[in-house]
Amino acid sequence: MKRLTWLVVPLAALAMAACAGGDGGDAGDDGPEGTELHVTAREFAFEPSSLSASAGEITVQLENAGATEHDFTVDEANFTALAKAAESASGTLTLEAGTYAFYCSIPGHRESGMEGTLTVS
Numbered sequence: 271m272k273r274l275t276w277l278v279v280p281l282a283a284l285a286m287a288a289c290a291g292g293d294g295g296d297a298g299d300d301g302p303e304g305t306e307l308h309v310t311a312r313e314f315a316f317e318p319s320s321l322s323a324s325a326g327e328i329t330v331q332l333e334n335a336g337a338t339e340h341d342f343t344v345d346e347a348n349f350t351a352l353a354k355a356a357e358s359a360s361g362t363l364t365l366e367a368g369t370y371a372f373y374c375s376i377p378g379h380r381e382s383g384m385e386g387t388l389t390v391s
């Protein structure tokens with residue numbers, strides 16, 4: 271009897287540890303992390319110009335591949351991430367489901383083509 275107990279207890283502990291690990295992984299996937307978007311800016315366009323994200327926290331990684339500074343602006347979130355030439359910037363904004371315009375707010379850039387659409391669902 272004693273031998274059986276020694277065997278069963280460690281097995282039960284292992285099984286519980288495996289379960290806990292699985293649950294933790296699921297929680298992470300479901301989402302407090304939110305969406306991470308990677309966008310490249312140059313004269314005068316964003317790549318890609320069409321983005322999609324899950325509602326909630328959205329992290330924007332802006333890479334400026336251009337020769338002058340550019341930013342990534344979403345008016346509804348009061349958000350701007352500004353990157354100098356050949357540098358990058360990041361920031362986090364929160365959005366509900368909907369369709370939003372993003373653009374570069376440097377004068378003249380949006381008019382030259384630096385705008386796109388962010389779809390949040």
Ligand SMILES: [Cu+2]
Nearest residue numbers: 340374376379
């Ligand atoms: Cu720009």
